[in-house]
Amino acid sequence: MNKHIIIVEHNKTNVLKSTYCAISAAQTLSKDISALVLAKDETLCKSLTKELSKYVNQVLYICNKDFENPMSQSYAEGISYVVDKFKYNYVWGGSSSFIKETMPRVSARLENAAMISDIQKVINEDTFERPMWAGDIIATIKIKSTIKLITIRPTDFQDKLSCVEDSRSESIPCELQQHTTNFISFDEIKSERPPLSEASVVVSGGRGLKDPDTFKKLIFPLADTLSAAVGASRAICDADWVPNDWQVGQTGKVVAPDLYFAIGISGAIQHVAGIRGSKTIIAINKDAEAPIFQVSDYGIIGDALEILPELTNKIKVLLK
């Protein structure tokens, strides 16, 4: 019998959306799912457990001071301890910077285990689909190991979750080894806007917006009007116009909103890799030859400096 466990990520208050997406993926194979919570104190463990108990049959949790901040070595140790002790053979995680940093370590710790990253579809219990070569290729992958570690692209698993009748929880005592990696600080980019990977509207800007001030002057009002997330091309992140966290693309964030606005973005292949799942792509660019027009559903060839204020105002009227 297969045993599934979800690695839970949280922000010290709530479970992250990407974890729910991982539960959704696991539920395509089984309705009997466990979740593993790692946190510093019992109160937090219990409240996260309560949150999860609606959707998973069992929540295991480890409280340890080493889990105050997510650190790959100690988390990998705790996760592999539980997987091995309770003989889970499917380990799921919602792809995120932390899961990417940690899950392969878990895989290395377990016997007869292998990991597949960033799946977009579950075909069956040993077959999955994932993008490769910046999404130019869709590969069907078979995993033959006894223990399968699977990270999922949250934007591809947005289905409603099945609820469970009842759920039990268990505290797992676990002694961790001392590790020589220390957390120093986290510089959070606080925003009132929805997270990029979850927003139903994304307004992204690129080099065509000339400079950081123009970017803000044109993109922010449109994003505010639409309650959208703000994204960016790699070029302007490299140029320090905006935080790196705003980068959309193959090596940045993958987004799949209902509406994606690409403003002054040429549409390089690596950017497109991050927006393919969008329902409707709208491109505004001065350059008629820009590759973005090959993938956009609607495009306007013109100057964003003129078009955006008009677009923003008319949308405001529309939404009144």
Next chain:
Amino acid sequence: MKILVTVKRVADYEARLKVDNDKKFIDLDNLNMISNPFDEIGVEAALQIKEKNGGEVIVVSIGEKDAQQNIRTALAMGADRGILILNDNKEDFLNTDYTSKILLNIIQKESPDLVIMGKQSIDTDNHQTAEYLSELMNVGNASQANTITISENKKAVKVIKEVDGGLETIELDLPCVISTDLRLNEPRYASLPGIMKAKRKPLNTISASDFKISADSKVCISDIRLQAGRVAGSILKNVDELLGKIGPQIKSL
């Protein structure tokens, strides 16, 4: 300081890819190949550390014979010597375990103070090897590095990482494994004198089978296809036309 960096030979991201006849890989015929951009950033990071602290930079690649070119480029940038492990078995394309165990073998012989790798290679987009390797080495890892600062006593390193929602700073004892992100640095171009010098720098070639490590890939491509492209939509004249098309969608949000 001894720094080991890895460089992978990958398909150029600008190349138009085709699927091979047996639909299990891309068609490599006449395909332009480059060094994985994240690995070039890794080479640059290693060179900057060497320039500041002294030492040696070793470049390791696992791949076909032509990967020698990619190693030579790193040597031309300023790395000191190269090691090529010959393996072009497509079955191992997603075999993180095999790649990591080969690298572990080299690392056990070389005892570097620091291992720097690209966070992902742009063909597999796997983002596993640096982390997997760090666990085999039983050392710390820092993924997606934005800034690397070696401590005064050269026994630790401070890394600022690009994480979801911001930047996280951690400190790790050496040796450890760091994977690079885009904004860590801008790799230098190899100079002409550098290219000439590189020809005489040592480049050892070993066969992967010499390592006596079981390949036995557990992750296999059973089928690949080209992603269906989005069909180009329509070009509209102005904002009014655009809102005519997407207005209802906006109102329903």
